[in-house]
Every structure is written in structure tokens, then in C-alpha cells.
Amino acid sequence: MKFHHIGYLTLDLKNSFNEFKYLNYSKKGKFINDSKLRVKIQFIKNNSNLIELVKPHKGNYGLFNLIKKKNYAYHFAYKVKSIKKTINSLKRKKFILVVNPTPAKAFNNKKVAFLKMKNSFLIELIES
Numbered sequence: 001m002k003f004h005h006i007g008y009l010t011l012d013l014k015n016s017f018n019e020f021k022y023l024n025y026s027k028k029g030k031f032i033n034d035s036k037l038r039v040k041i042q043f044i045k046n047n048s049n050l051i052e053l054v055k056p057h058k059g060n061y062g063l064f065n066l067i068k069k070k071n072y073a074y075h076f077a078y079k080v081k082s083i084k085k086t087i088n089s090l091k092r093k094k095f096i097l098v099v100n101p102t103p104a105k106a107f108n109n110k111k112v113a114f115l116k117m118k119n120s121f122l123i124e125l126i127e128s
Contacts, residue, residue, distance in 0.1 A: 001086065004126060005043070005050040007075035009067050013042050013055050020044055020051065034105040039063070041106050052077070052106070062098075075114065077124035083111050086125055090115050095123070 010016040017027065028045040038057040043050060056063035066074050080086040083101050091097060099114035104126075111127045 001078040001080050001125075004077040004079050005052050006073055007052045007054050007077060007122075007124065009054050009056070009063060009072050009074050011055060011067060013040060013053050016053050017042060017044060020046075020053075025049075025051065032106050036102055037099075037104060037112075043106070075122035075124050077112075077126055079126045079128040081128060083113055083125050083127040087113055087115065090123070094118060098122070101127070 008016065013031070017025070023046060025044040025046045028043040028050065032041040034041060035057070038060040040055040040057070042053045044053060045051075054063070056067075063074075087097060087101070095115040095117060097113065098116050099112075101111040101113045103109040104112040107126055113125045115123050115125070117123065
């Protein structure tokens with residue numbers, strides 16, 4: 001697994017980006033509206049640091065519940081060669097699959113999956 005980005009929850013993509021601009025972040029790529037995953041996304045970058053700003057669609061109760069708990073940096077993402085093998089390996093280590101492999105617009109419809117660690121932190125797998 002190779003580290004890719006940190007996911008950051010927000011209710012306002014523009015305001016969040018403006019805050020990160022003070023830390024020399026700039027937009028990377030276009031704004032993405034992913035109806036399958038029920039999120040709006042903007043990647044931002046500072047040198048090699050990549051953050052995925054994520055705004056949940058209405059009805060995405062799981063992410064809205066995280067925002068209520070003030071969990072803004074809510075996942076680490078990793079690129080993996082085989083999403084199925086990695087999921088099976090992590091499940092044997094007591095990770096819980098919370099989002100089945102789903103094509104994601106942000107990654108040219110490559111599959112992503114989310115697993116929850118014992119401490120409830122989320123890990124995103126991106127099939128490379």
C-alpha cells in the first residue's frame with residue numbers, strides 16, 4: 001500500500017479551500033460531483049501533500065454524522081494493486097468494510113472502498 005491523500009470533511013468547499021490557501025495549497029484538478037459516492041470533491045496540493053476536500057450530498061448521513069462529531073480529517077487513502085486482496089487481508093486484521101468497492105469519478109472510475117479501523121478511523125483503498 002502506498003499513501004495517497006488525507007480526506008477532509010467540510011460543509012463548504014470554497015471556504016475550506018480559502019483557509020488552506022494560507023498554507024500554500026492550490027487546487028489540483030477539477031471539482032468533482034460523484035453521485036455514486038454521494039460527495040462533492042476538490043483535491044488541493046502543497047508540494048507532495050495532497051488533501052481531498054469532501055462535501056457530503058444531502059442524505060449522506062454517515063458523513064454528516066462525522067461532521068457533527070467534528071471529525072474533519074477523517075480518512076487516509078492508500079493506492080493498492082488489488083482492492084479485493086487488500087480488503088480480505090485487512091478484514092482478517094479486524095477492519096470492517098463500510099463502503100463496498102465502488103467506481104469513483106475522482107480516480108477515473110477506478111474502484112475505491114472504505115474500511116473502519118478498531119478506533120473508528122477510516123481507511124480508503126484506491127485500486128491502481
